[in-house]
Amino acid sequence: MLDAGRSEIARFLAQHTPFTSLSGDELGELVVETEIEFHPAGTVILSEGGDPVTFLRIIHSGAIDITHRGKVLDLLGTGDTFGHAAMMSGLPPGFEARSAEDTLCYRIPVAVARPLLDQVRSEELRVTPHAPSHLHVSRLIRSPTLRCEPEQSISEVARRMTELGADCAVVELGEAGLGIVTDRDLRTRVLAAGLPASAPVSTVMTTPVFTVSPDRMGGEVLFDLLERGIRHAPIVTENGQLVGVVDEADLFAAQPRPWFGARRAIAHASGIEELERVAKRLPRILLDLHSSSLKALEVARVLSALEDALVARRRHPRPPRADAGLADPRRVRVRRAALAGVARRGSCGAGGVWVGAAADRAQR
DSSP: OOOHHHHHHHHHHTTSTTSTTOOHHHHHHHHHHOEEEEEOTTOEEEOTTOSOOOEEEEEEESOEEEEETTEEEEEEOTTOEESHHHHHHTSOOSSEEEESSSEEEEEEEHHHHHHHHHHHHHHHHHHOTTGGGGSBGGGOOOSOOOEEOTTSBHHHHHHHHHHHTOSEEEEEOGGGOEEEEEHHHIIIIIITTTOOTTSBGGGTOBOSOOOBOTTSBHHHHHHHHHHHTOSEEEEEOTTSOEEEEEEHHHHSTTSOOHHHHHHHHHHHOOSHHHHHHHHTTHHHHHHHHHHTTOOHHHHHHHHHHHHHHHHHHHHSOOOOOTTGGGOSHHHHHHHHHHHHHHHHHSOOOOOOOOOTTTTOOOOO
């Protein structure tokens, strides 16, 4: 049984997203962890580039200015939440949150808020499968972002990826920008190619990296990934601050779309026969695109990207991938864990298998 103060918090939260779908018991558990904070007018609550965000905040009364480099981006009021994107990514916020007037907020610790947001996100995607297309990519970040230095060893980065459950790591290069290393890089450029796990991660990273701004729409970025044949896109502000990483899974909604799977099949095809099989799927993909209510211009963009990829692969066929048998995610995790273990054992027994794609700097 909640006391009067907690009951009022539960009543308030139940009226505002993302808490409207919670049951009474779930709200009760949430309220027990909820704290109250008061900010006089002019108080900086979150600093741009400051400490990582450890709370999800909900405005009970008052107003918050959201600014970037002195420019007001938004004015938040009663019932609005803020700080969730930085909280989910684990990175410093890419904006400043300052109380425009005396403001009362509820704040929920990250350990409690993260499962809640994951649950709500899953429900939203199940009910409205096209919702990500109409959201800014900064709102679609679902996983913590792993950052590393270029001189760190591959084994150390692999270990940290395993511990965090991340499928990529962003390499910070200072004035040179960013690099990225993914699960696929660990398979094709390290394990299959026989590269020592003690080598610096800079030897297997992709750079320069395709990045997007926080205000890009999810649908637009999904098309960009399709056209480039890549799976990850770091989100970077105008002043070069990393906000997080969005990947194709964040943009797919409930399940991968067949046309994106076709693009990957083209990239991984080992010969002309496989490319022909993908080409025969295009009419069916066209029907799927039509039934998904995409605009005509978007349908044309998808088909154009697939046709361009087919033509490019026919002109430049590649030998079969030596890592073709590693598609099972469980086997991928085992191999990444093996790399991570090198940080403890100090050696790696990876075989010297030749991979034609090992030098391919595709950002996948």
